[in-house]
Structures are given as structure tokens and as C-alpha cells.
Amino acid sequence: MDLKDKLISSFMAFENNVDVEHPVHDVRMAAIKNFEEKGFPSKKEEAWKYTSLNNIQKIDFSIFPKEDNALEYKDVKRYFIHEIDTYKIVFVDGIYSSYLSETTHDGVDICLMSAALTKPMYKQVIDVYFNKIASKDESLTSLNTAFSREGAYIYIPQNKMPKKPIEILHFSTGNEASLLLQPRNLIVVEENAEVQIIERHQSLTTNEVLTNAVTEIFAAKSAIVDFYKIQNDAPTASLIDNTYIDQKDKSHVKVHTFSFGGKLTRNNLNFYQNGEFIDSTMKGVTILGEKQHVDHHTLVHHIEPNCESHQDYKGIYGDSSTGVFNGKIIVDKIAQKTNAFQQNNNILISDKASINTKPQLEIFADDVKCSHGCTIGQLDEDALFYLQSRGIPQKEARALLMYAFANNVLSSVRIPELKTRINKLIAKKLGVNLGFDL
Amino acid sequence: MAYTEEELKKELETKEYEYGFYTDIESETFPNGLNEEIVIAISKKKGEPEWMTLWRLEAFKYWKEMEEPEWANVHYQKPDFQAISYYSAPKKADPNKTLDDVDPELLEMYKKLGISVDEQKKLQNVAVDIVMDSVSVATTFKKTLAEKGIIFCSISEAIKEHPELVKKYIGSVVPKRDNFYAALNSAVFSDGSFCYIPKGVRCPMELSTYFRINQAGTGQFERTLVIADEDSYVSYLEGCTAPSRDENQLHAAVVELVALDGAEIKYSTVQNWFPGNKEGKGGVFNFVTKRALCEKNAKVSWTQVETGSAVTWKYPSCILKGDNSIGEFYSIAVTNNYQQADTGTKMVHIGKNTKSTIISKGISAGKSQNSYRGLVQVNSRADGARNFSQCDSLLMGNECGAHTFPYIEAKNKSAMIEHEATTSKIGEDQIFYCNQRGIDTEKAIALIVNGFSKEVLNKLPMEFAVEAQKLLEISLEGSVG
Numbered sequence: 001m002d003l004k005d006k007l008i009s010s011f012m013a014f015e016n017n018v019d020v021e022h023p024v025h026d027v028r029m030a031a032i033k034n035f036e037e038k039g040f041p042s043k044k045e046e047a048w049k050y051t052s053l054n055n056i057q058k059i060d061f062s063i064f065p066k067e068d069n070a071l072e073y074k075d076v077k078r079y080f081i082h083e084i085d086t087y088k089i090v091f092v093d094g095i096y097s098s099y100l101s102e103t104t105h106d107g108v109d110i111c112l113m114s115a116a117l118t119k120p121m122y123k124q125v126i127d128v129y130f131n132k133i134a135s136k137d138e139s140l141t142s143l144n145t146a147f148s149r150e151g152a153y154i155y156i157p158q159n160k161m162p163k164k165p166i167e168i169l170h171f172s173t174g175n176e177a178s179l180l181l182q183p184r185n186l187i188v189v190e191e192n193a194e195v196q197i198i199e200r201h202q203s204l205t206t207n208e209v210l211t212n213a214v215t216e217i218f219a220a221k222s223a224i225v226d227f228y229k230i231q232n233d234a235p236t237a238s239l240i241d242n243t244y245i246d247q248k249d250k251s252h253v254k255v256h257t258f259s260f261g262g263k264l265t266r267n268n269l270n271f272y273q274n275g276e277f278i279d280s281t282m283k284g285v286t287i288l289g290e291k292q293h294v295d296h297h298t299l300v301h302h303i304e305p306n307c308e309s310h311q312d313y314k315g316i317y318g319d320s321s322t323g324v325f326n327g328k329i330i331v332d333k334i335a336q337k338t339n340a341f342q343q344n345n346n347i348l349i350s351d352k353a354s355i356n357t358k359p360q361l362e363i364f365a366d367d368v369k370c371s372h373g374c375t376i377g378q379l380d381e382d383a384l385f386y387l388q389s390r391g392i393p394q395k396e397a398r399a400l401l402m403y404a405f406a407n408n409v410l411s412s413v414r415i416p417e418l419k420t421r422i423n424k425l426i427a428k429k430l431g432v433n434l435g436f437d438l
Numbered sequence: 439m440a441y442t443e444e445e446l447k448k449e450l451e452t453k454e455y456e457y458g459f460y461t462d463i464e465s466e467t468f469p470n471g472l473n474e475e476i477v478i479a480i481s482k483k484k485g486e487p488e489w490m491t492l493w494r495l496e497a498f499k500y501w502k503e504m505e506e507p508e509w510a511n512v513h514y515q516k517p518d519f520q521a522i523s524y525y526s527a528p529k530k531a532d533p534n535k536t537l538d539d540v541d542p543e544l545l546e547m548y549k550k551l552g553i554s555v556d557e558q559k560k561l562q563n564v565a566v567d568i569v570m571d572s573v574s575v576a577t578t579f580k581k582t583l584a585e586k587g588i589i590f591c592s593i594s595e596a597i598k599e600h601p602e603l604v605k606k607y608i609g610s611v612v613p614k615r616d617n618f619y620a621a622l623n624s625a626v627f628s629d630g631s632f633c634y635i636p637k638g639v640r641c642p643m644e645l646s647t648y649f650r651i652n653q654a655g656t657g658q659f660e661r662t663l664v665i666a667d668e669d670s671y672v673s674y675l676e677g678c679t680a681p682s683r684d685e686n687q688l689h690a691a692v693v694e695l696v697a698l699d700g701a702e703i704k705y706s707t708v709q710n711w712f713p714g715n716k717e718g719k720g721g722v723f724n725f726v727t728k729r730a731l732c733e734k735n736a737k738v739s740w741t742q743v744e745t746g747s748a749v750t751w752k753y754p755s756c757i758l759k760g761d762n763s764i765g766e767f768y769s770i771a772v773t774n775n776y777q778q779a780d781t782g783t784k785m786v787h788i789g790k791n792t793k794s795t796i797i798s799k800g801i802s803a804g805k806s807q808n809s810y811r812g813l814v815q816v817n818s819r820a821d822g823a824r825n826f827s828q829c830d831s832l833l834m835g836n837e838c839g840a841h842t843f844p845y846i847e848a849k850n851k852s853a854m855i856e857h858e859a860t861t862s863k864i865g866e867d868q869i870f871y872c873n874q875r876g877i878d879t880e881k882a883i884a885l886i887v888n889g890f891s892k893e894v895l896n897k898l899p900m901e902f903a904v905e906a907q908k909l910l911e912i913s914l915e916g917s918v919g
């Protein structure tokens with residue numbers, strides 16, 4: 001039985017475990033119908049031209065994991081930003097781990113999707129926001145919607161800011177030979193509120209894991225959201241991340257994506273600017289080796305006038321890795337005075353690595369400033385020579401240049417401990433120890 | 439006294455397509471529809487040898503299995519391929535006639551368009567192979583060219599007289615089954631130009647062909663084949679205007695360029711087919727496949743000025759097969775009213791140290807949609823490949839759209855690829871500056887547009903540059919936003 005059929009038949013088993021009377025279940029039913037119609041995307045579709053899901057579909061994934069997967073904090077400590085105090089929402093094999101987590105209801109709600117979807121006190125928020133910005137058309141998002149039950153739920157009321165950043169961690173223990181996870185997150189940031197979120201998916205063994213995540217973020221008027229995605233998973237873990245962001249007047253949302261690992265990573269990052277004077281920023285650093293594949297798909301839809309968007313993606317590709325960048329900017333007819341910038345720079349350091357990029361502009365308004373730049377090249381030989389002539393070994397000199405290349409993206413990370421952590425990850429990925437922090 | 443924008447708009451709305459007239463020449467036209475018999479009949483009519491007939495039939499077989507492509511960012515009523523007549527020839531045409539024997543009515547038409555064959559012959563040193571509704575009517579300067587060993591004739595003549603060259607190269611760059619329109623063209627092409635430059639010869643004049651669509655309801659399917667042998671050079675011009683018509687006319691041409699070792703081909707196009715009226719009715723569908731093959735040290739340069747056609751679907755490409763070969767693409771695409779253009783280029787780097795440059799300028803006005811779609815592909819063995827692309831769009835008015843779809847695929851670590859694109863409009867301050875100095879708004883726009891497209895206009899041969907500049911002005915009139 002192929003994966004699609006298995007998923008569709010599992011939906012009935014899934015229905016036994018959720019409240020089918022709840023209005024959310026109608027949403028799930030519509031979503032499974034859409035998935036049944038469309039199935040997994042194939043390479044024939046323009047959006048999936050460079051990423052094939054054929055191999056993934058051949059794996060016999062467990063859809064409902066066993067429930068007794070305890071982890072000791074000391075074993076997974078290194079995956080947390082343990083240098084600072086944070087709120088933590090931790091899932092082990094898709095199941096909430098109250099032991100590892102630290103949630104709160106003190107002024108803000110930092111808790112679970114399963115609670116939000118069942119308890120009456122959250123009904124109002126769920127009615128207004130759940131599945132409102134996520135695509136009802138895209139098949140993998142629909143698949144997640146159909147099985148949506150667990151994930152992070154974050155609600156920041158007007159003028160509030162949580163005392164510390166929030167970490168969302170998904171561990172997979174490898175108790176199943178191959179596991180499919182479908183976390184569903186909802187983040188609502190009301191007027192004038194602010195939040196910082198760090199998200200990470202981590203597989204603890206070399207068993208196959210596929211995560212098909214959907215995150216909906218709503219940033220109300222003047223809200224500020226900082227979202228950091230760390231993707232440094234095991235070489236057998238695949239991730240399809242679908243993030244949808246709805247922004248209102250004067251809100252600022254920044255999403256940083258750091259892709260250093262995993263077998264196949266696909267990031268669908270969609271910004272919808274439903275207001276004026278909005279600022280949307282998406283930045284990414286991708287450093288790949290082996291046979292890794294990362295596909296960044298961004299969309300910024302400028303719907304109202306006077307907004308800005310900034311994109312900056314840097315990629316370094318070694319070994320037989322493949323990278324894809326597809327950035328789409330749509331400027332509607334009424335979205336005059338839009339400023340949209342997009343930058344994508346890539347370095348190929350191996351003969352077998354390849355990069356496919358497609359920066360795409362669709363512009364219907366005339367009074368706009370839109371630009372994109374895209375380069376593919378190598379490290380500057382002269383700069384390398386300069387460093388070497390001053391006694392820096394070649395390997396370190398190369399690493400230093402790559403740091404410099406990625407630095408633009410790192411400079412806007414607002415949590416210093418996180419920045420240090422990312423720097424360490426980069427150093428490790430490049431196999432050097434520079435002996436200082438950048 | 440400077441007139442107001444309102445007045446200007448009114449005047450321009452009533453302005454008819456300048457070159458929209460229809461010359462009445464008795465034509466021999468095939469019945470509508472397409473089947474194997476029609477393909478055989480076309481081939482017979484043109485007195486082609488058997489291998490050509492079989493070649494056409496094979497292409498027709500592929501075409502039947504193919505579907506019309508839908509990926510382009512254009513929307514139109516698909517043509518009914520069975521409602522088109524696939525052959526029409528001016529009756530009095532005779533390829534052996536000299537210029538003096540040409541139908542005076544035809545010559546009159548060219549005069550109206552401002553192209554006097556005589557004058558060009560004398561003054562501009564241009565040999566003109568005129569294609570009017572598919573059959574080559576007059577060829578000049580043949581003798582001068584023949585002395586150098588250059589063959590410049592209609593493709594049907596070449597099939598008969600130089601079968602070895604045609605057989606070897608036709609379909610070698612654009613295979614019969616390359617795409618839907620190329621397959622259609624391969625099956626039913628009526629005529630076109632053939633050009634062969636022998637080894638080491640530098641063609642002494644700009645070769646030029648003027649295409650016109652004249653007969654109502656006849657599609658035009660030209661086939662152009664240019665072969666530049668080792669170390670030769672040729673500059674080829676192609677320019678088009680078409681009479682005003684109500685129903686959509688289909689144009690599916692195929693252009694193949696072969697640049698052998700060390701050869702250089704410069705191919706320039708000015709395209710000004712009927713774009714439809716201001717309600718978006720009528721206009722030519724232009725679905726063209728143009729491709730060049732570059733061998734070692736060869737260079738191919740495409741320059742195009744696209745102002746006409748209701749729907750354009752055109753991607754002049756370069757296959758940089760040989761080491762050190764160079765591909766260039768310079769384009770200006772202007773769309774106004776309801777025109778739609780999806781155009782760009784493909785640069786495929788296969789050989790080592792290959793270079794390509796892409797400069798594309800899109801100008802959209804009125805309710806038009808203008809897309810740039812390009813591919814830069816660096817294969818794994820193309821060491822030292824270099825590409826520079828620049829796509830700029832200019833928007834005039836708030837009802838048009840400009841789109842960019844650049845695909846960049848790199849599989850070699852030594853590749854250097856740069857791509858940049860911008861979209862903007864003509865600044866009010868720029869217009870104001872001109873107005874202040876006594877330049878009226880319309881002229882100011884022309885001035886700014888000229889500056890915007892200068893990089894491309896500069897690449898055109900002199901005779902064309904002037905015409906192209908005029909075309910830009912005509913196409914953009916009435917788009918003052």
C-alpha cells in the first residue's frame with residue numbers, strides 16, 4: 001500500500017481518537033478530501049520541479065507512534081539553548097512531554113494545540129484563527145490539517161511580551177523504524193505584543209523520520225515576531241515545513257532559517273501582508289554537505305500599499321548536496337509604494353554539488369521598487385591568498401571567508417546566546433575551530 | 439503650447455495601427471485544416487524531394503501526439519488548428535524573376551511601409567529576400583553574394599539546390615519533436631530563408647528578410663536556417679510588420695543557427711506585428727522557436743526588439759557546446775493595451791570557459807502583461823562558465839504587470855553566475871525635469887524609454903536602430919501614466 005492510501009485509511013483510525021463533533025473536525029474532513037484529490041506533489045508541478053518526494057513515499061512510515069517514549073533531560077540538554085532561561089514546549093515522537101517542558105498561562109498562553117483544540121476557553125481564538133491563513137489548496141498542508149491534533153499553541157495578548165524566549169522542540173527517539181510526524185502550531189500575537197520563538201526538529205537515531213509541519217502566525221497591529229528555525233537534523237530525517245504568516249498594519253515579522261542538516265528539507269515560507277507599513281524579513285543560511293537537499297520556497301504577497309519586504313539567503317554547498325531557492329514576490333495592483341528586496345548568494349565548493357535558483361517577481365503595481373539579485377560563485381582566490389599570506393592556514397582561511405559570507409544573516413539574530421550557538425554549528429559544519437567567537 | 443494628458447490620451451486612442459493596411463493580391467490558398475494529405479500537398483506544391491516529404495510527415499506524426507504548452511504566463515483563445523489554411527502563395531510569384539518583374543502592387547506595399555527595395559539595394563547595401571505570404575518573391579544581390587560563395591536564398595530553393603547542407607543541418611538545432619509549435623512548423627513550413635557562409639568568409643553586407651502576413655486567415659510558418667562555417671561572420675536582420683486583421687493570426691516560426699568553430703552570427707529582429715486594437719481584439723499570436731548552436735570559439739548574438747503581436751512566446755536560445763563559445767541576448771519587449779509577452783532566453787553552458795550575457799528590458803503599459811522567462815544552465819563539465827544577466831522592467835500605468843521568472847541551474851563549482859533584476863516606473867521628478875526644460879510629456883517619456891533601452895538599441899545595426907527607436911515611440915504612445 002502506498003503512503004497516500006495508508007494516510008487516507010489511517011484517517012478513520014484517527015477519527016476514533018478525536019472529538020468528531022468539534023467544528024475543527026469539519027476543517028479536517030475538507031482537508032483530507034483535498035489531499036485525497038491531489039496526493040503528494042510530483043516533480044511535474046512547477047513548485048516541486050527541483051525536489052522529488054518519490055523516495056520518501058516508498059518508506060513505510062508509522063503514523064501513530066507508541067506513547068511511552070521518555071527522555072532524560074541530560075541526554076537532550078545540548079539541543080536546548082540551555083545557556084538562557086526559556087519557556088519550552090517539547091514533544092517526543094509527536095507526544096507532549098510535560099517532564100521536559102515549561103509552559104505558562106501567566107498573562108500569556110504558551111501551551112499545547114491539543115488543549116486549545118479541545119478546551120472551551122480557547123474556542124474563541126481557534127474559531128478566529130485556526131486554518132485561516134494556511135493554504136486549503138496545497139496538498140501537504142491539507143495533509144497536516146487533516147491530522148492536526150498536537151503542536152505548540154502560543155497566544156500573546158495586547159501589549160504583552162513573555163519574560164523569556166520560547167523554544168519549541170520536536171524529538172524523535174527512533175523507537176519506530178520510520179516515523180511520520182505532523183505537528184501543527186498556532187501563534188497569535190495581538191496588538192503591540194512581542195514574542196521570540198526558536199524551533200528545532202531533532203532525530204536522536206538514524207531511523208527514518210519525516211516531519212510535515214504547519215505553523216500559522218498571526219501578527220496583529222504593531223506586533224513584533226522573531227522566529228528562528230534551526231535545521232540541523234540527522235542524515236535520515238526529512239522535514240517539510242509550511243509556515244504561513246498573516247501580518248496587519250505596522251507589524252514586523254522576521255524569520256531566520258538555519259539549514260545545516262537533514263536528508264531533505266523543504267521550507268515553504270509564506271508571508272501575506274494584510275495591512276499597511278508592514279515589514280517582513282526572511283533570512284537564511286544554508287550550509288550543506290554529503291547528499292543533503294534543501295529547498296527554500298518563499299512567497300511574499302504584498303496586498304496593501306506602503307509595505308516592505310527583505311529577503312537574504314546565503315548558501316554554501318559541498319559534496320553532492322543540492323540546493324534550491326525559489327523566491328516569489330507578488331505585488332498587487334493597489335500595493336503602491338512597495339519596496340521589495342531579494343538577495344540570494346550561493347557558493348559551490350564541490351564539483352558534485354548543484355544549485356537551482358529561481359527568484360521570481362510578479363508585479364502589478366507601477367509605483368514600486370522591487371529588485372532581486374542572485375549570484376553563484378566561489379570564494380575569492382585573492383582574499384584566500386591574502387589570509388594565507390598572513391599565516392592563516394587554508395582551511396581556516398576558507399572558513400573565515402564563509403563566515404564573512406554568512407555574516408549578514410547572523411547579524412540580525414537578536415538573542416546573543418542563539419547567535420553563539422549558530423556560530424558553533426557553522427564552525428562544526430565547516431570542520432574548523434577558529435578559537436574566537438564572531 | 440503643451441497639451442494636457444487628457445488630450446494626448448484622446449488623440450492616441452484614436453490612432454490606428456500605422457502599418458495596418460491590406461494589399462489585394464490574388465493568392466492561391468489551400469482549404470482550411472491539417473492532415474497528412476495537406477502536408478504531402480504542401481511538399482508537392484513546393485516540388486520537394488522525397489526525403490523532405492518524409493521528414494515533414496514524421497514531424498506531423500509527433501505533432502499529433504503533442505499537447506499545446508500551457509506553462510507560459512499568457513492567456514488567449516487557443517487557435518483551432520483545423521480552421522487555418524496552411525498554404526498561400528501570391529499567384530504571380532516566380533522565384534526566377536528579377537526585381538523588375540515583381541508584381542508592382544507588391545512593390546507599392548513596401549513603399550507604403552517605407553521600405554523601398556531599390557533604395558535599400560543602392561543606399562544601404564542590404565540584400566533583401568522578401569517573404570510575402572510564404573513564398574519568396576524577390577532576391578537581390580544574389581550575385582554579389584555568390585561570388586563570395588555565400589548562399590542566401592529561400593529555404594525551398596535550398597532544399598532543391600543544396601540538399602546536402604539542408605539535410606545535414608535542418609532539425610539539428612531544433613529537433614522536430616522539440617515542442618508543439620516547432621513540430622507544427624516542421625510539418626507545414628511554407629518557406630523561409632536559408633543562408634550559408636563558407637569557411638573564413640566575412641559576409642560583406644547585412645542580410646535581411648522582411649516578413650509580412652498578408653492573406654486573411656493564413657498562418658505563417660517560416661523556417662530559417664543560418665549556417666556559418668568555420669571562422670566566418672554574418673549579420674542577419676529580420677523585421678516584421680503586418681496588416682491589421684480582426685481574427686487572430688497564428689505565427690509559428692522556427693529559426694536555427696549553426697555557428698561552427700570560430701564563427702560569429704549576429705541575429706537581429708524587429709518585430710512589429712499587429713498587436714490587436716485597444717480593446718485587445720485581434721492581433722498576431724507569435725509562437726517562435728529560435729535556437730543557436732555554438733561550436734568551439736563561436737559566438738552568437740541575439741538582439742530583439744519586440745513591440746508587436748497580441749501574444750508573444752519566444753525564447754531565442756544558445757547552446758554553448760564548444761569550449762570558449764559565447765552567447766549573447768539583448769532584448770527590448772514593449773507591451774501596451776492588452777498585449778501579452780512571455781519572452782526571454784536560454785543559455786546552456788556545456789563547453790569549458792563558455793560565456794553568456796543577458797540584457798533584457800521589459801516595458802509594460804496599458805493593461806498589458808510582460809514576462810521575462812530565462813534559463814541559465816551550467817552543466818557539470820562546463821568549467822569556468824560565466825554568466826551575467828540583467829532584467830529591468832519599467833511599468834507605465836497601474837493596470838499593467840511585469841513578471842520575472844529566471845531559472846538558474848548550476849552544477850559546476852567554478853561557475854560564476856550573476857543575476858539582477860529591478861522593477862520601477864518613470865519617476866514624476868524625471869518627467870518634471872524634462873517639462874521644466876520645455877520638453878513635453880510625450881517626448882520626455884520617449885527620451886526616458888530610449889535611455890532605459892539604450893544598452894540594447896546600441897547592439898542593433900544602424901539601419902535597424904533608427905527604425906527600432908521609432909517603433910518604441912509608436913508603441914508607447916498613449917501610455918503616459
